[in-house]
Amino acid sequence: MKINCKISYNLDILCFLNALSSDDYYVSRHKQAYDSFYPLFSDDIKEKLRMLVKWNKSPIFAPTFTLLISAVPSFSDMSIYSLLQARSEIEDGIFKTPYHFNEDEYDEIFARFSDTIIPLIYELENNGFREYWNTVKxxxxxxxxxxxxxxxxxxxxxxxxxxxxxxxxxxxxxxxxxxxxxxxxxxxxxxxxxxxxxxxxxxxxxxxxxxxxxxxxxxxxxxxx
Known part of the structure; x- marks a missing residue:
């Protein structure tokens, strides 16, 4: 079996959400990036992040969100914004795996993508995150x-x-x-x-x-x- 080592901006930016929860367990491991970008968020996004943690009952967002987008074969090539709105492609992809989400769960997750994650990423990128990732990470x-x-x-x-x-x-x-x-x-x-x-x-x-x-x-x- 051949092991392919790959790079994905889309996966990495979703992994960064754990630290952006402001939970010390994650902030301590990614403090430089957190200190560079979290203070730049609008008050609206900071409040949405707090509500996201409450909704998820945990600051661990990355496993579920990255699993979902990985159900789309072209997930690393798509725009992160298009990807987070590709509900039918994600549902079709997940259906072919052993994983299962019911319609209510999909409704909740895609509502969070729409009202929190997409605006959050938009602010991150407006504040230079993509350039930072490309030059530093x-x-x-x-x-x-x-x-x-x-x-x-x-x-x-x-x-x-x-x-x-x-x-x-x-x-x-x-x-x-x-x-x-x-x-x-x-x-x-x-x-x-x-x-x-x-x-x-x-x-x-x-x-x-x-x-x-x-x-x-x-x-x-x-x-x-």
Missing amino acids: LPIIQNKISDLEPYLSQYNLETLIGEFKDFSGEEMDVYVCSFANPHGIKLCGNTLITDVVYNQETILANITHEVFHPPYVYSDIKEYV
Whole structure:
């Protein structure tokens, strides 16, 4: 199985939402970027962020939001604004996976995309976030991938994982982001997010860990239990 290390601005900006929640657990890990951009938000966006945390009952937004957009095959090439409004494409993509959201959940999530996430990203980009990401974060990610790819090419994931679960496919896509720390995030298919600050061994562990995340095959669970 070939491991492809990739870059996605769309995934990374959604990962940044965790820190923008103002939760110390995330702010402490991304303080420079938080201090550069959070104070520039309008009072309206700051209030919407507070309400988003309340709605989500957690400052951890990235896993759900990145999972949803990863259901669209061209998610890294689309405008983030178009992507967050692509409800039919996202629903169709999720339907082909083991993940499940009901219509009420989709209604709630896309309402948050429309009234909070899209205006928030618009303000971020108006305040120079895309330029910041391209000049500060992107070169770090590119350098990490240059070092990481030869290391990962030594390992066959089917051999490492196949002993424990059915795991096959021609390729796995690993998106190296700069705002995922302290998490790894499983996306749709053989795809996941890791973070640029992790060393090579941690990223390999991250990869092998994430493929065991839910959803599970419930018939298998019943058999094992």
